[in-house]
Amino acid sequence: MSFTFSSTKQASSRSIQRMFLAGIGALSFTGIACTQQRSLEQPQAVSPQAGTTEQTSPDATIQSPSRRPDVVYVPTPMPVVDEMLNLANVQSDDVVYDLGSGDGRIVIAAAQERGARGIGVEIDPQRIQEANQNAQQAGVTDRVEFLQQDLFETDFSDATVVTLYLLPELNVKLRPKLLRELRPGTRIVSHAFDMGEWEPDQVVEVNGRTVYYWVVPENPPANLL
Numbered sequence: 001m002s003f004t005f006s007s008t009k010q011a012s013s014r015s016i017q018r019m020f021l022a023g024i025g026a027l028s029f030t031g032i033a034c035t036q037q038r039s040l041e042q043p044q045a046v047s048p049q050a051g052t053t054e055q056t057s058p059d060a061t062i063q064s065p066s067r068r069p070d071v072v073y074v075p076t077p078m079p080v081v082d083e084m085l086n087l088a089n090v091q092s093d094d095v096v097y098d099l100g101s102g103d104g105r106i107v108i109a110a111a112q113e114r115g116a117r118g119i120g121v122e123i124d125p126q127r128i129q130e131a132n133q134n135a136q137q138a139g140v141t142d143r144v145e146f147l148q149q150d151l152f153e154t155d156f157s158d159a160t161v162v163t164l165y166l167l168p169e170l171n172v173k174l175r176p177k178l179l180r181e182l183r184p185g186t187r188i189v190s191h192a193f194d195m196g197e198w199e200p201d202q203v204v205e206v207n208g209r210t211v212y213y214w215v216v217p218e219n220p221p222a223n224l225l
């Protein structure tokens with residue numbers, strides 16, 4: 001597995017955005033296997049016409065999300081997960097929240113490889129079920145949990161690390177909550193998307209993907225809140 005690192009901000013997020021806007025990698029909301037790695041695909045907002053899990057799940061016991069997800073499920077490739085954990089320097093005393101946790105891979109890797117505690121927040125009950133199965137298979141159920149919640153409503157104030165793979169506008173919408181509720185020094189990493197006017201402390205490229213890193217400051221500037 002080979003990584004390419006760069007300490008400078010790259011234009012690739014702009015190209016990802018262009019791909020995104022051009023509709024490249026457009027996904028159906030339905031039937032995405034949790035273990036697939038989709039190296040060229042990026043998340044997109046769920047259209048008002050998109051079906052709910054209840055309509056699409058073959059498992060009748062899975063309930064529909066409490067409300068429509070803000071973004072479709074697309075997993076972060078594992079080399080990018082590893083780099084996100086590296087960049088945030090995740091250690092065994094960390095509490096890692098993945099907001100929109102999909103199949104749970106980020107918090108499961110944080111627990112399995114770093115000994116951290118992991119909390120996945122996910123609105124789609126089908127993804128929660130997959131994540132719980134994956135945690136069981138990985139033998140980390142004592143260190144991870146998955147909350148079926150809207151990430152905009154979740155109390156994640158005990159996090160020491162927050163991971164994101166959402167959308168640019170969702171990152172910006174989430175920014176005031178992150179800056180108000182997280183303790184100074186909390187590390188945030190985002191796959192593919194920045195935080196608007198909040199300049200990252202570090203930007204890294206891995207396998208053609210961009211990962212952004214911020215540290216919550218003591219006194220966030222008013223324009224970011």
Ligand SMILES: C[S@@+](CC[C@H](N)C(=O)[O-])C[C@H]1O[C@@H](n2cnc3c(N)ncnc32)[C@H](O)[C@@H]1O
Nearest residue numbers: 043069070071074075076100102123150151165
């Ligand atoms: C692009 S996927 C990222 C999955 C995972 N974090 C990863 O990197 O592999 C985004 C996830 O966010 C979930 N999601 C969308 N809106 C949400 C919300 N308001 N609250 C919680 N989860 C949400 C989706 O169901 C989806 O699983």
